[in-house]
Amino acid sequence: MAEVLVVYHSRTGNTAKMAEAIGEGAKSSGVNVSVKKVGDVNLDNLLSASGIIIGSPTYYGQMASEIKQLFDSSSPVRGQLENKVGAAFTSSGSSEGGNQTTLLSIIQAMLIHAMIVVGDPMETGGHYGVVAVGMPDEKVLNACRLLGLRVGNLVRKLSA
Numbered sequence: 001m002a003e004v005l006v007v008y009h010s011r012t013g014n015t016a017k018m019a020e021a022i023g024e025g026a027k028s029s030g031v032n033v034s035v036k037k038v039g040d041v042n043l044d045n046l047l048s049a050s051g052i053i054i055g056s057p058t059y060y061g062q063m064a065s066e067i068k069q070l071f072d073s074s075s076p077v078r079g080q081l082e083n084k085v086g087a088a089f090t091s092s093g094s095s096e097g098g099n100q101t102t103l104l105s106i107i108q109a110m111l112i113h114a115m116i117v118v119g120d121p122m123e124t125g126g127h128y129g130v131v132a133v134g135m136p137d138e139k140v141l142n143a144c145r146l147l148g149l150r151v152g153n154l155v156r157k158l159s160a
């Protein structure tokens with residue numbers, strides 16, 4: 001069965017809560033799901049997943065170094081993540097604090113891997129992925145579940 005991997009870094013728990021909700025949503029699409037802290041992810045995990053959803057707190061308007069480290073370590077598998085489905089999420093301290101640029105920094109690395117990136121629709125409002133400002137509320141957690149569901153559905157379609 002196709003697998004969706006949710007990878008995240010979180011110091012104070014906000015991004016972790018989003019990751020769990022995204023995992024729930026992906027599971028409801030019928031795919032296998034694993035939700036992992038970035039430090040527990042290796043290149044084999046990336047290779048075996050058909051969908052990879054990555055979340056980071058916004059640090060200085062960019063992804064955290066722990067997430068960047070995963071991308072930096074992934075150059076040996078350049079070409080092998082092609083056509084995997086990707087999506088991004090972030091938690092920031094303030095609404096104008098660079099959350100969108102953080103999402104774009106993650107998406108940029110996914111595109112360099114030639115992944116297929118899923119955005120966030122109008123009704124949930126994140127544009128480039130799901131954003132929480134501080135602790136995610138129920139509206140954000142719903143947007144997380146929907147993002148997971150949409151990635152899971154696309155993975156299933158592509159692997160049918």
Ligand SMILES: Cc1cc2nc3c(=O)[nH]c(=O)nc-3n(C[C@H](O)[C@H](O)[C@H](O)COP(=O)(O)O)c2cc1C
Pocket residue numbers: 009010011012013014015016056057058059060061062091092093094095096097098099133134135
């Ligand atoms: C090193 C560091 C840099 C940060 N930089 C930003 C920033 O540029 N913009 C912002 O809005 N919040 C910034 N924050 C706040 C975090 O993004 C915010 O607290 C987030 O919810 C933390 O997520 P977590 O609970 O998953 O660790 C920063 C926090 C830290 C520790």
